[in-house]
Amino acid sequence: MNFDFSDDQKLLKEQVRKFLADKCPTKVVRRVLDGPEAYADEVWKGLVELGVPATGIPEAYGGLGLSPLELCVIAEEIGRAAAPVPFDSSVVLATEAIKLAGSEAQKKKWLPLLAEGKAVGTLAVSEGAQPPRPRNIATTFGGGFLNGKKVPVADGDAATFAIVLAKNGLVIVDLAQKGVTKKRVETIDPARKHAEVTFDGASAELLGTEGDGWNLLERLYDAAAVYFAFSQVGGAEAAMWMACDYALQRQAFGRAIGSYQAIKHKLADCYVKLELARSNAYYGAMMLTDGGADLPLAAAAARIAATDAYDFASKENIQTHGGIGFTWEADTQFHYRRARVMALSLGGPMAWKDKLVTRLEQKNVT
Amino acid sequence: MDFNDTPEEAAFRKEVRAWLDANATRKSDDKASFRARNDDPNLLKKAKEWQAKKAAAGYARMTWPKEFGGRGASPILQVIYQQEESNYLVPLGFFDIGLGMCIPTMMAYASPEHLKRYVKPALHGEEIWCQLFSEPAAGSDVAGIRTRAERDGDAGWVINGQKVWTSGAHYSDYGIIITRTDPNVPKHQGLTMFFLSMKTPGVEVRPIKQMSGGANFNEVFFTNVRIPDSQRLGKVGEGWKAALTTLMNERLAVGLPSGGLDVDELMELARDTDLDDGPAIRNQQVRSKIADWYVQQQGLKLTRYRTLTALSKGQTPGPESSIIKIVAAPKMQDMGAFAMELMGPAGIMKEDVPQAAGFQAQWIGGAGFRIAGGTDEILRNIVAERVLGLPPDVRVDKDVPFNQLGKK
Numbered sequence A: 001m002n003f004d005f006s007d008d009q010k011l012l013k014e015q016v017r018k019f020l021a022d023k024c025p026t027k028v029v030r031r032v033l034d035g036p037e038a039y040a041d042e043v044w045k046g047l048v049e050l051g052v053p054a055t056g057i058p059e060a061y062g063g064l065g066l067s068p069l070e071l072c073v074i075a076e077e078i079g080r081a082a083a084p085v086p087f088d089s090s091v092v093l094a095t096e097a098i099k100l101a102g103s104e105a106q107k108k109k110w111l112p113l114l115a116e117g118k119a120v121g122t123l124a125v126s127e128g129a130q131p132p133r134p135r136n137i138a139t140t141f142g143g144g145f146l147n148g149k150k151v152p153v154a155d156g157d158a159a160t161f162a163i164v165l166a167k168n169g170l171v172i173v174d175l176a177q178k179g180v181t182k183k184r185v186e187t188i189d190p191a192r193k194h195a196e197v198t199f200d201g202a203s204a205e206l207l208g209t210e211g212d213g214w215n216l217l218e219r220l221y222d223a224a225a226v227y228f229a230f231s232q233v234g235g236a237e238a239a240m241w242m243a244c245d246y247a248l249q250r251q252a253f254g255r256a257i258g259s260y261q262a263i264k265h266k267l268a269d270c271y272v273k274l275e276l277a278r279s280n281a282y283y284g285a286m287m288l289t290d291g292g293a294d295l296p297l298a299a300a301a302a303r304i305a306a307t308d309a310y311d312f313a314s315k316e317n318i319q320t321h322g323g324i325g326f327t328w329e330a331d332t333q334f335h336y337r338r339a340r341v342m343a344l345s346l347g348g349p350m351a352w353k354d355k356l357v358t359r360l361e362q363k364n365v366t
Numbered sequence B: 001m002d003f004n005d006t007p008e009e010a011a012f013r014k015e016v017r018a019w020l021d022a023n024a025t026r027k028s029d030d031k032a033s034f035r036a037r038n039d040d041p042n043l044l045k046k047a048k049e050w051q052a053k054k055a056a057a058g059y060a061r062m063t064w065p066k067e068f069g070g071r072g073a074s075p076i077l078q079v080i081y082q083q084e085e086s087n088y089l090v091p092l093g094f095f096d097i098g099l100g101m102c103i104p105t106m107m108a109y110a111s112p113e114h115l116k117r118y119v120k121p122a123l124h125g126e127e128i129w130c131q132l133f134s135e136p137a138a139g140s141d142v143a144g145i146r147t148r149a150e151r152d153g154d155a156g157w158v159i160n161g162q163k164v165w166t167s168g169a170h171y172s173d174y175g176i177i178i179t180r181t182d183p184n185v186p187k188h189q190g191l192t193m194f195f196l197s198m199k200t201p202g203v204e205v206r207p208i209k210q211m212s213g214g215a216n217f218n219e220v221f222f223t224n225v226r227i228p229d230s231q232r233l234g235k236v237g238e239g240w241k242a243a244l245t246t247l248m249n250e251r252l253a254v255g256l257p258s259g260g261l262d263v264d265e266l267m268e269l270a271r272d273t274d275l276d277d278g279p280a281i282r283n284q285q286v287r288s289k290i291a292d293w294y295v296q297q298q299g300l301k302l303t304r305y306r307t308l309t310a311l312s313k314g315q316t317p318g319p320e321s322s323i324i325k326i327v328a329a330p331k332m333q334d335m336g337a338f339a340m341e342l343m344g345p346a347g348i349m350k351e352d353v354p355q356a357a358g359f360q361a362q363w364i365g366g367a368g369f370r371i372a373g374g375t376d377e378i379l380r381n382i383v384a385e386r387v388l389g390l391p392p393d394v395r396v397d398k399d400v401p402f403n404q405l406g407k408k
C-alpha cells in the first residue's frame, strides 16, 4: 500500500506553502477584506509565475501536465493561507470545466490563456434567492446569444470569462463585451469578492452538448469537491493551530487556557474531524487521478467531512479566543467567513449527504 | 398543570394590553418595518422616549420598591409585562445592563443620597449605565483584573488602567467599575468596586469594531481618574462580593435574545425554498433540524415557565435557568448557518435575498453570544460545579498574593 503523496508532491506543497507564508500573510487577507481590490493581485501573479494555474492543464495546451494530486496539495496551501485569489473559480472550476467538456477548439483557445494567467475564469450557476435547480434557472442560450442574470458569481468582476449554466446547457462566454454588465455584490466574506453578472444578448458558445448542462455540472462538482476538500482541510488546520497557539499563551485562573479539558477536548475534536477529512480527501484525490469508478462516492465523502471539519475548526477558533476572537481586528474571522462561503458554493452538506447515500445505494446494487 | 394566569395576573395582563395598545404599535407580520426600525439612526433617542413613557406608567421595573419607582410587585407581573410588550414595535436593549445589573448593585451598596440621585434617571431612560469589568488580561477570570485604584488623600481615589469589551460605553453616562486596591493579597481579596461618571476627566472611550461589523463594545482607558470615596460600592477589599451581586443579576438578566429569527422564520424559509424533491419543508433532513431546534426553543420557553411558576408562588427558582444560554447561543449560531445553507449559494448575499441578512446576523451574532456574559465553557463549569456538585478545577492562583502571581 502507498496511500500518500510522493516526495516530489510534498516538495511542491512545501514550495507553495513557503511562497504563501511569505507573500500572503494574514495582513494581505485583511487588505482585501477591508479594501476595494477584487483579489490580491501580487499573490496571484506570484502563483502564476510558480505555474499554479498551469498545473493541471495538459502540455499540449501550454500547461505543465501534472496530475490532480499536484493540484490537491496546492489547494490545501491556498486554503491554509485563506488566500484571496481566484483559485477556486479559475484554476479549479473554469479550468476543469473546459478540460471536461470543451471542444478541441475551445481547449486550444482557453487553456493556454488560463495556464499563463492571461485569462481568469469563473463558474456562474446561481440566480439569486432560490438554490439552483433546473426549474429555477431562467438564463437562456440560443442562436449564439446569452440572456439572463447570475448572482452571486465568485470573482465575477475580476473574471475575464465565465462558464454559465443556461436552461439548455453550459456555455462559455467572454466577459469583456458589450452584452455583459457586472456589479459587485456584498456578501458575508468581503475577502472573497462576488458579483452580479447580467447577460443581455452576449455572444457565447455551448460547452459540451446541448441539454447536457446539469449532467456536466454534476461531474464538474465531483472533481471540484475533491479540490475544495483539500482547501477546506488546509483552512481547518490553520484555524486549529491558531486556536492551539492562543490556548498556550492565554492565561485564565493562573493557568494556560489550553490546560482546561473544555479547551483540550474541543481542540482534540478539531483534530479528529480534520484527520477524518484529510483521509477522505486523499481517497478523493486517488479516485480523481486514476479516473477511478469510485469518484462520485469518494468526492461526496471528502466534501462532507471537509465542510464539517472547517466549519467546526473555524467557529471553535473564535470561541477559544474569547472576546478578542469576536473583533474585526482578529484574524479568526477570515476562516469563519471562508468556511461558510466554501460550504455553500458547490451545494451545501445537506445536498451532498443526499448524493452520498444515493451513490452508496447505486454501488451496492452493482 | 396549566399556563393560566391567576385572576390577579389576568387582570394585570388586560391592563397592560390596554396601555400598550394606547401607546405603541402592535407588531404585524410585516418584518420589513421591524428591520427598518433596527437600522434607524434615531434608535437611541426613541428608546429613551419609550423608556420614559414606560417608567412613568410604572412598568419599567415593577419588582423594585415603590420608593425607586417600582411597584414592589412579584417578578411574574414584570414577566407578563415583557411578554405583552414583545408583541409591539418598541425599541429596547439600551437599558438592560444598567437596570438589570448596575442599578441593582447600587441598591445593594450605594448611599441613600446616591440612590435618590441615580435610580430615577436610570429608570426613566435619561441616563445609561455600563459594566466596566472585563480587561484585556481578565475576562472569564474577572477577579484577575489589574486596573488600580489608589488612595488619593483621605477622601478620594485615583484610578489607572484599562477595561475592554464594555458594551454601550460610548453612549453611557455612568458605569460600575471593579478595581484592584491591594495587590499584596490574593486576587479575590484585593478588589474594590466603585461607580463613576463616564465624563470624569481621564476616562477615554474607544469603540472596538466587532466581527459583525458594528461597534457596540469599547475599550475604556483610565488615566489618573479622580473620584471621591463616596462613590465606593461596598467595603474596601470586598469588591469581589459586590461583583458577584452584579454577576448574579447578569445571570438572571441574560436570558433569551429577543427579536431574532427563530424556528417560525426557519419554517417559513423552508416552505419557500425549492429543493430537488419539492419544497424544503418536505425534506427529511430539514424536518429533522427544525424538530431539534423546536425542541430546544420550546424547552427553553417551558423551562422559563417552571421558573416563573416558582416566582409566582413566591418561591426561589431552581437552578434550571442555568441551561438557557448554553442552549440558546449555539442554537443561534448553528440555525443561522443552516438557514444560509438552505438558501443555496445566495445565502451569502447581504442584500436581495429575503431574510438572508437576518439569518447571517444570527450566525455572526451567535459567535459573540457564546462568549459574552460567561462563555459556553464557563457556564458548563458552573452547572457542573454548583448544580451537580462536582469538584472544582484545581485553582493554582487562589491563595497567592496577586503581585506574586506568575513569579516562582
Ligand SMILES: Cc1cc2nc3c(=O)[nH]c(=O)nc-3n(C[C@H](O)[C@H](O)[C@H](O)COP(=O)(O)OP(=O)(O)OC[C@H]3O[C@@H](n4cnc5c(N)ncnc54)[C@H](O)[C@@H]3O)c2cc1C
Binding pocket: A250, A251, A252, A253, A257, A260, A261, A262, A263, A319, A320, A321, A322, A323, A324, A326, B097, B130, B131, B132, B133, B134, B135, B136, B137, B138, B139, B140, B141, B164, B165, B166, B167, B168, B217, B368, B369, B371, B372, B373, B374, B375, B376, B377, B378, B381, B393
Ligand atoms: C459581545 C460581547 C459583549 C460584552 N460586553 C461586556 C460588558 O459590557 N462588560 C464587560 O465587563 N465585559 C463584556 N464582555 C466580555 C466578556 O464577559 C468576556 O469576553 C468573557 O467573559 C470571556 O473573557 P475573555 O474574552 O477574556 O476570554 P478568556 O477568559 O480568555 O477565555 C478564552 C477561552 O478560554 C476558555 N476558558 C477560560 N477559563 C476557562 C476554564 N476555567 N475552563 C474552561 N475554559 C475556560 C473560555 O471559555 C474561552 O473559550 C463582552 C463580550 C462580548 C463578546
